[in-house]
Amino acid sequence: MTKHIAVLLTLIFTAFSCKKENKKNNSKLQVVTTTTMITDLITNIGKDVISVEGLMGSGVDPHLYKASEGDVNKLVNADAIFYNGLHLEGKLVEVFEKMGNQNTKTIALGEVLDKNTLIGSDYFASNYDPHIWFSINRWKQVTSFAIQKLKELDPKNAETFEANGNAYLKQLDELAKNIKNTVDSLPEEKRILVTAHDAFSYFGKEYKFNVVGLQGLSTATEAGVQDVQRLANFIIENKVKAIFVESSVPKRTIEALQAAVTSKDHEVSIGGTLYSDALGTEGTKEGTYIGMFEHNVNTIVNALK
Template sequence: MFIFVYTGCDPKQQPDASTGGKLRIVTTIGMITDIVKNVGGERVEVTGLMGPGVDPHLYKASAGDVHRLTSAQIIFFNGLHLESKMGDILAKMTGNTKTVAVTDAVDRNLLLTPPEFEGQYDPHVWFDVTLWMRAVGKVRDTLSEYDSDNTLMYWSNAERYLAKLAELHEYVKAQSARVPSEQRVLVTAHDAFNYFGKAYGFEVRGLLGISTATEAGIADVQELATFIAEKRIPAIFVESSVSPRSLKAVQAAVNSKGFNVEIGGQLYSDAMGNDGTPEGTYIGMVRHNIDTIVTALIGGTSASSMVGP
């Protein structure tokens, strides 16, 4: 169990001149970076540690990352053991660095507890847009407390962003409804989409468990292949932050059973897309995922199905 040290900060403390008077903020995953940029606006200088294609389950902080973390005024991280290999570093943050787990804003009764995680929570809460909206509130409240002179701006920015997320939630529901209920089966590389499945009515199967730190064995591949062939699932999906090798082995195993399953496209799970692209934002990432899933499951693969070896 990781113990995270929350230290007191002077709300009136000002950043040094190197940031142009902005708050120095470090975030872990891109989805949190996106929240902070939207809520903090021009008052924050945000450094995200984990970029496109980076797996937070396996991420180890570099010496440069440690310097960025210790130089920050506020660190926002997911929590729920998502950044498990950074736990010791985050626990040692002292002085003027405030560490905040955005998932602390989510009622524990709403979190999923997969049996294989032995009592721990599934950390992938951003796949239920309504739960991720609570993380926005956590960032808003933290910034407002730390920098109270700009509370009105943080609340105004948060309200605009939350309105967009409410629209996003309705979009995902509408797109999901296009897929007949019996066809709503999502097969991916690892179990990152359980919150998505619960919120939007999909049965979710992952080759790996909640964490990508484990590896799939031959028995796992064959079991999933049998499920796909029996259910006649038309498409399975690779993930941008997980090697497609194991899932392509599943595809080959399904084909050997006399049923052809397609790679329906690449989904963004634990990392967003490249900066400057629609998928490089949380909203764009979620829209890409649901559009890719729906297109593949109701007939024909999406343009995003071109993935590397």
């Protein structure tokens, strides 16, 4: 256990022991979420009948996120915590597991998925790719699971959760159709997606993209000079037209890759910014899961055409 986690757990359990039973008067279910994708999902299902607070904002990398002392009150006062699991929130998983023994319901959404359908990894702690939101079909499964869990947590609003959730599932069906139409406009031989880290494998599998990340599944792993040179050669050999930065990963890694390609007397453009581990700014189209997905696919297809 790291020193940071030990200190955080001490703060949380001290707060638990001092906490008064003051929630009886608050009729709304208090939900804490980790990533922006999950915050958006739970908000769509619960709308105004629950209170949702997200730990991570736009542009925040969940692989490296450390909970602050300011997060302690959110966690302690929560009736339930929804998180991705599959070691996405690596530095928080231990905290959530221990909080599950303190009358706080902790729900790892990724656990509902059949492990046989997940993409494995030899290099990541969980042995599974945690970027499950880039598969709309898997995100629909996660949505159905979240609906059920909210109904169990707050039975008096079960009908509301069911209605909101079903409406959202229909929106995801529509999203899937739109994404397929957009991707179909790009010839398969041009479907090579080079990004800062390996976040888009589920997307690549569903839409027949060859996805190559400069870093691995977790941004905690650094890309070395050899990684940059190897990927530069791959870009030249495959005549890749554009590569992409990510909103939650420093631009310098992709800029170094572009410079390596240029040094070999070839050119590759930076095709735009993709939202990988976090949504866009709250209140914008890209600040929603659906808007993020549409933005990413439009950016990729337009740059590679």
